[in-house]
Amino acid sequence: MGRARMTWIGTSWKMNKTLAEARAFVDGLVAARSALDGVRAFVIPAHTAIAAVRERLPADVPVLIGAQNAHWEPAGAYTGEVSMGMIADVGATLVEIGHSERRQHFGETDETVALKVAAAVAAGLTPLLCVGEPAGVRAAGGETDWVAGQVSRGLSRLATPDLHKVVVAYEPVWAIGDLGREAQPYEIAPVMExxxxxxxxxxxxxxxxxxxxxxxxxxxxxxxxxxxVGRAAWDVAEFIELVRIAACACHEGRADAR
Structure with missing residues (x-):
């Protein structure tokens, strides 16, 4: 038997979109606002566009706005960084933490991820904790243990009552980016469950x-x-189509739960 649920659908723009492009995307969302009903949609712009997206997005259009990163300290001499309070101040309500690109290119560790998750919750933000195994771990059959370990360490600084405030995104490293391959449902099912x-x-x-x-x-x-979703959702028409698919899945889940 299925279960009733609110289906999430979202995208991170990574290092893409000028302010004009970000506003045009929002205008497309507004034009298709009826498609967003019943789906928990979110977009994660670059830091430079968060405020512009927030200002352009009417309050009655149900789309959450996120940030792609933030520091765990509330303030300080951290050149080039922004705090959780700063991203909240410009309109973010969730924050992406621990993406594999951040781990690979910017030296993020499970410890810094845990610090950021705790800081996000303390600031009233929803942490979007990203986890996923590399191809070698998958080939050896160790993906479930690898991901469980990542999540356990990422949540290690939270009190038990706060664990339910985190959204976890399972993104196997071998499935993302330009060279990633599409995962089959049977490949991800054990980890998702x-x-x-x-x-x-x-x-x-x-x-x-x-x-x-x-x-x-x-x-x-x-x-x-x-x-x-990554690049497949950077065009607003494609994002809306994915929202429609998510809405159908949500309705089917409610029907199955009855």
């Missing part, structure tokens, strides 16, 4: 080469509450 059952976060999302062709099948994987 483990995350949902063991950690019971606010939501468990899947990300990695998601597009309109495979979105419905991925949303059907047990334990999956939504999708975290």
């Amino acid at each position: 483990m995350l949902s059952a063991r950690f019971r976060p606010a939501a468990v999302l899947y990300g990695g080469s998601v597009n309109r062709r495979n979105a419905a099948a991925l949303l059907g994987v047990p334990g999956t509450d939504g999708l975290f």
